[in-house]
Amino acid sequence: MSRISTPEPQLAPEASQPTLNAIKAKLGSVPNFFRVLSNSPAVIGAHAGLNQGLSKALDVKTRERIALAVAAVNGCEYCNAAHTFTGYTFSKLSREEIERARQGTSEEPKAAAAVAFARKVAETRGKVSNADIDTVRAVGFTDAQVIEIVAVVAENFFTNLINNVAATDVDFPDI
Incomplete structure (x- = not known):
């Protein structure tokens, strides 16, 4: 069992909602990792930015x-x-x-x-x-x-x- 809360996407902080909605649109669901990150809008936003930037790196x-x-x-x-x-x-x-x-x-x-x-x-x-x-x-x-x-x-x-x-x-x- 996770040691950090894994909120249902609709219960995550409001500032995390846009990122969670984008993930759901792309994947069809929101994996637990992103639900854990959603506890902190700053962290989920930072991860999204890094991930998006590095999607252009390498194949x-x-x-x-x-x-x-x-x-x-x-x-x-x-x-x-x-x-x-x-x-x-x-x-x-x-x-x-x-x-x-x-x-x-x-x-x-x-x-x-x-x-x-x-x-x-x-x-x-x-x-x-x-x-x-x-x-x-x-x-x-x-x-x-x-x-x-x-x-x-x-x-x-x-x-x-x-x-x-x-x-x-x-x-x-x-x-």
Whole structure:
């Protein structure tokens, strides 16, 4: 059971309502994570802004792979379930590729470099080596994309921390 309240969307603070309504329109329902965030209009708004901004960074499959790797590093049950579902259902990652992402790899060389770097960023809290950066650049990532990988790691750290603290009830189906 969640340690932080998970209000029904209509009972969330009024200032959280526009974001919750947008999520419901996009997904058809409001997952528990967003219901937990809705306790604070400032936090749900900040998350929405970060998520919207980073939706323009990298491709969706790479972002999902990073989310899975970071959830594995941080032991986030909720995010692991959520990104397994969204990675499989919307990004069309295979079950095998989802498992590879959790381990920080991929069968695609460029994706493997990105997710390995992301996992290293998560594990070392950003204290990567020059060789780590050189490796991700060697497969064609620009400095802008290296920063985007780091930002996607940070976004997922944020969601992992919220869900680990809240012990958010998982509401995504097993894949």
